[in-house]
Amino acid sequence: MLLTALEFLGLVAFAASGALAAVRARLDVFGVVVVGLTTALGGGVIRDVLLGIHPPTTLRNWPYLAVCAVTALVVFVFHPQVARLRRGVLLADALGLGVFATAGTTIALNAGATVYAACLIGMTTGIGGGAVRDLLLREIPLVLRKEIYAVAALAGSVLVAIGHALRLPEGPVTVVAAAAVVAVWMVALWRHWNAPVARGPE
Numbered sequence: 001m002l003l004t005a006l007e008f009l010g011l012v013a014f015a016a017s018g019a020l021a022a023v024r025a026r027l028d029v030f031g032v033v034v035v036g037l038t039t040a041l042g043g044g045v046i047r048d049v050l051l052g053i054h055p056p057t058t059l060r061n062w063p064y065l066a067v068c069a070v071t072a073l074v075v076f077v078f079h080p081q082v083a084r085l086r087r088g089v090l091l092a093d094a095l096g097l098g099v100f101a102t103a104g105t106t107i108a109l110n111a112g113a114t115v116y117a118a119c120l121i122g123m124t125t126g127i128g129g130g131a132v133r134d135l136l137l138r139e140i141p142l143v144l145r146k147e148i149y150a151v152a153a154l155a156g157s158v159l160v161a162i163g164h165a166l167r168l169p170e171g172p173v174t175v176v177a178a179a180a181v182v183a184v185w186m187v188a189l190w191r192h193w194n195a196p197v198a199r200g201p202e
Contacts, residue, residue, distance in 0.1 A: 002171040003103055006178065007044075008067060010099030013092040015040035015068040018133045019075035020082055020089060025137050029076055035136055036072030037065065040096075042129035047104045050121050051111045090189060091182070093130075098181030101126030101153035102174045105160040115161045122157030123150060126181070148188040156181035 018039025022032040041058045048056035058064040075082050082089065104125025108118035127150055131141040143150045156177040163173030187193075 003106060003174065006099045006174065007103050008063075010096045010103065011040045011064060011067055012071050013096035013099070014043075014129055015071035016075050016082065017089060017093045017096060018129070019072035020079060021133060021137060022072075023076060023079045024083075029073070032076045033069055033072045035133055036075070037068045038136060039129045039133040040068040040071075041065075042132040043100050043104065043125040043127065044129075046128040047107065047121055047125040050124070051108060051113065053111070091186070094182045094185040094189075095178075097126045097130075097149070097153055097185060098156055098178035100129070101156045101181055102160050102177040105157040105177075106164075106170060106174055109161065109164050115165065119154065119157040119161055122160065123153040126153035126156070145194075148193050149185065152181045152184040152188065155184055 015036040019032050019036035021039075022035035027035065041064065044058045044064075045056045048054070048058075101122045103122075105118050105122030108121040109115070113121060127143045130149075131143055134141040159177035159180055160173055163170075163177070
């Protein structure tokens with residue numbers, strides 16, 4: 001139940017983030033909903049494909065689609081108010097990253113994946129939807145511009161794997177790991193941490 005609740009929380013966070021990005025790109029209501037859905041569900045679909053779960057969980061259960069679509073429509077209607085909540089939007093994006101990275105790792109481990117594979121799948125679950133969103137909006141994916149984004153997701157996945165190896169309670173470990181991802185990503189934003197970039201041609 002806790003894992004499901006965290007997944008829905010992540011869906012709302014990522015759907016809102018994707019829908020707001022689509023509004024800023026001047027897409028129509030259909031485009032906003034599509035980008036919101038893709039941002040929220042993309043990582044989970046990639047995770048399930050990698051784990052051999054067909055059809056993907058989010059496409060088999062209508063509440064996943066409904067929650068994302070409603071969230072995107074709400075952002076479309078109230079985007080001026082949402083856009084003013086800049087810190088809230090950043091926090092929502094960080095929350096979605098943490099929830100999906102850690103929940104993805106837990107699901108992979110429960111599906112029998114090795115620790116190494118589960119950590120990579122968890123990280124991919126966290127960053128996958130955002131990468132697809134950026135590609136749809138003709139932008140360089142955030143994960144390629146701010147490497148800390150992927151590092152934060154991977155750190156959360158590793159924490160989940162450690163908790164799994166130590167046989168700690170799954171729920172609390174997932175929550176703590178997701179909070180760690182949010183903390184790392186928000187500190188990176190605050191401190192302007194980025195990976196080194198090659199110097200431009202002379």
